[in-house]
Amino acid sequence: MTILIKNGRILNPSENLDKIMDIYVEDGVIKEKAENITREADRVIDAKNCYVMPxxxxxxxxxxxxxxxxxxxxxxxxxxxxxxxxxxxxxxxxxxxxxxxxxxxxxxxxxxxxxxxxxxxxxxxxxxxxxxxxxxxxxxxxxxxxxxxxxxxxxxxxxxxxxxxxxxxxxxxxxxxxxxxxxxxxxxxxxxxxxxxxxxxxxxxxxxxxxxxxxxxxxxxxxxxxxxxxxxxxxxxxxxxxxxxxxxxxxxxxxxxxxxxxxxxxxxxxxxxxxxxxxxxxxxxxxxxxxxxxxxxxxxxxxxxxxxxxxxxxxxxxxxxxxxxxxxxxxxxxxxxxxxxxxxxxxxxxxxxxxxxxxxxxGIEKGTLNEGAVADITIINPDEEYLVDVNDFESKGKNTPFDGYKVSGRVEYTILGGKIVYEH
CATH class of the missing domain: 3.20.20.140 (Metal-dependent hydrolases)
Structure with a gap:
């Protein structure tokens, strides 16, 4: 599967990189990271106004x-x-x-x-x-x-x-x-x-x-x-x-x-x-x-x-x-x-x-968005506001004092080895 992530704010600490760019993923690997990638992809994700992190x-x-x-x-x-x-x-x-x-x-x-x-x-x-x-x-x-x-x-x-x-x-x-x-x-x-x-x-x-x-x-x-x-x-x-x-x-x-x-x-x-x-x-x-x-x-x-x-x-x-x-x-x-x-x-x-x-x-080869790295990627909308609701948790545990707490920042996509494993 190929994924093209467009217009995201790429945050890649291994290169000290904080820049609006695109990422192209193929066969579970980050193949290209550049401004305005125009390749075809099975899935295109518009990550405008989102953080794209390892x-x-x-x-x-x-x-x-x-x-x-x-x-x-x-x-x-x-x-x-x-x-x-x-x-x-x-x-x-x-x-x-x-x-x-x-x-x-x-x-x-x-x-x-x-x-x-x-x-x-x-x-x-x-x-x-x-x-x-x-x-x-x-x-x-x-x-x-x-x-x-x-x-x-x-x-x-x-x-x-x-x-x-x-x-x-x-x-x-x-x-x-x-x-x-x-x-x-x-x-x-x-x-x-x-x-x-x-x-x-x-x-x-x-x-x-x-x-x-x-x-x-x-x-x-x-x-x-x-x-x-x-x-x-x-x-x-x-x-x-x-x-x-x-x-x-x-x-x-x-x-x-x-x-x-x-x-x-x-x-x-x-x-x-x-x-x-x-x-x-x-x-x-x-x-x-x-x-x-x-x-x-x-x-x-x-x-x-x-x-x-x-x-x-x-x-x-x-x-x-x-x-x-x-x-x-x-x-x-x-x-x-x-x-x-x-x-x-x-x-x-x-x-x-x-x-x-x-x-x-x-000491593992993860935590990076470098070209050639395994495509483990998290996409976050930092500006979405909502109230924490334990009833929405996937965990069996609901034990937190933050239930009902007003927060900003929601995970939009989690990509594991080039496969989307969570999508909001």
Whole structure:
């Protein structure tokens, strides 16, 4: 199939390109990128007034498959990804069973290929059964097809075990994706420690819970040479630690989630499980530091930490609901509404943080609209305004505090390997 995309604003960070151009796709590959292409095509898309970006890449999703498929499965997760503009996603290993064996890696890859709506790259567990005691066989998992290792959902609290895993990851050339949380400091906290936790009469989670492990993991990355990627950073000090680590030449990258740059603890309106996520919505000064960190490119990546739960689970109060928020279908709109439209980042930076940089973290040949590249392409109308409606979500998870939130920016087309997998 041939596709001709006309008149779009091409945002291609690998060439530092931001220009109105056309793109011609043939046999799943970008064959030509130029002004006013006049070739015939099976499908012509008028992308006037739209952003045309490399297919979006989400380094951090939970598809709950195998074992917890009442919350999400690879098919519904892939549909949500395609609708959200994502052509590649990395799914975390805290499934049942845990993604700690070649068999489970193969299951995820085979099932996602069958669905065929997005590239699903499994992330392997750091330790067997995520028990924190014995490291997995990183070489075997890499051979099976993992893109990284992570213990996401918790930290490996034994620093000696973690260092051993980091050494194995460095040797295998696999990134380590770190969830930074000192479990001994949580003490039953459910939202950020501050005025709001006091007002609602619930236990709070201090910034130190994240910051203590962030600095530990950076120091271990420095010692072992492992490429470290810090997941869902939420505090002002994590931004400062990343800045200093990069200045020192330590191999560290960091992501921020849309909920952490779009809301702060002041925005929690009720004792409602939809406001419960880990790490929590932080103080306004933390949110502002994250926004600044994205703007000045200290923070490299925007990821969703898409974490679906059933309606029954999330209907509980803050103390009893599970942590987690869905994000695949709101990420583009929240980024445009709260960062691009407000001038904190440029559209080209958005394309870098949602596609080009994630591809670099993984070391994969994606995230570019160069001629000869695989045609993973996302087309977005940045000016369309609407209200977020969870009833329209493809995801099984409807758990978000952004329901009814007014946003700008809608995904019009998602093209995976030259095939249109989503069209608004």
């Amino acid at each position: 297919g979006l890449i989400d380094l951090h999703v939970h598809f709950r498959d195998p074992g917890l498929t009442y919350k999400e499965d690879i098919e519904t997760g892939s549909r949500a990804a395609a609708k959200g503009g994502f052509t590649t996603v990395c799914c975390m290993p805290n499934t049942k069973p845990v993604i700690d064996s070649a068999e489970t890696v193969k299951y995820v890859i085979d099932k996602s290929k069958k669905v065929g709506l997005t590239n699903v790259l499994p992330v392997g567990a750091v330790t067997k059964n995520m028990a924190g005691t014995e490291i997995t066989d990183v070489d075997e998992l890499k051979e099976a097809g993992i893109c990284a290792i992570s213990e996401d959902g918790k930290s490996v609290m034994n620093s000696g075990v973690y260092r051993k895993a980091m050494k194995a990851a460095a040797k295998a050339g696999v990134p380590v994706m770190a969830h930074c949380e000192d479990i001994n400091l949580v003490e039953g906290g459910v939202i950020n420690l501050g005025n709001k936790s006091a007002e609602l009469g619930v236990k709070g989670i201090s910034n130190a819970v994240e910051d203590v492990i962030t600095i530990r993991d950076i120091m271990l990355a420095k010692e072992t040479g492992a490429p470290l990627h810090l997941c869902h950073c939420s505090t002002k000090d994590s931004v400062e630690m990343v800045r200093r680590a990069k200045e020192e030449g330590i191999k560290v990258t960091a992501e921020v989630c849309p909920h952490h740059f779009s809301m702060c603890s002041d925005d929690i309106t009720a004792n409602d499980g939809n406001f419960k996520m880990n790490p929590p919505l932080r103080a306004r000064e933390d949110m502002e530091a994250l926004v600044k960190g994205l703007g000045n490119d200290i923070m490299d990546v925007i990821s969703t930490d898409h974490a679906p739960h059933s309606a029954e689970e999330k209907a509980k109060d803050l103390e009893h609901a599970p942590f987690g928020i869905v994000g695949l279908e709101t990420s583009v709109a929240l980024t445009i509404t709260n960062l691009v439209k407000k001038g904190y980042i440029t559209p080209l930076q958005m394309a870098a943080k949602m596609s080009y940089n994630p591809a670099k973290v993984l």
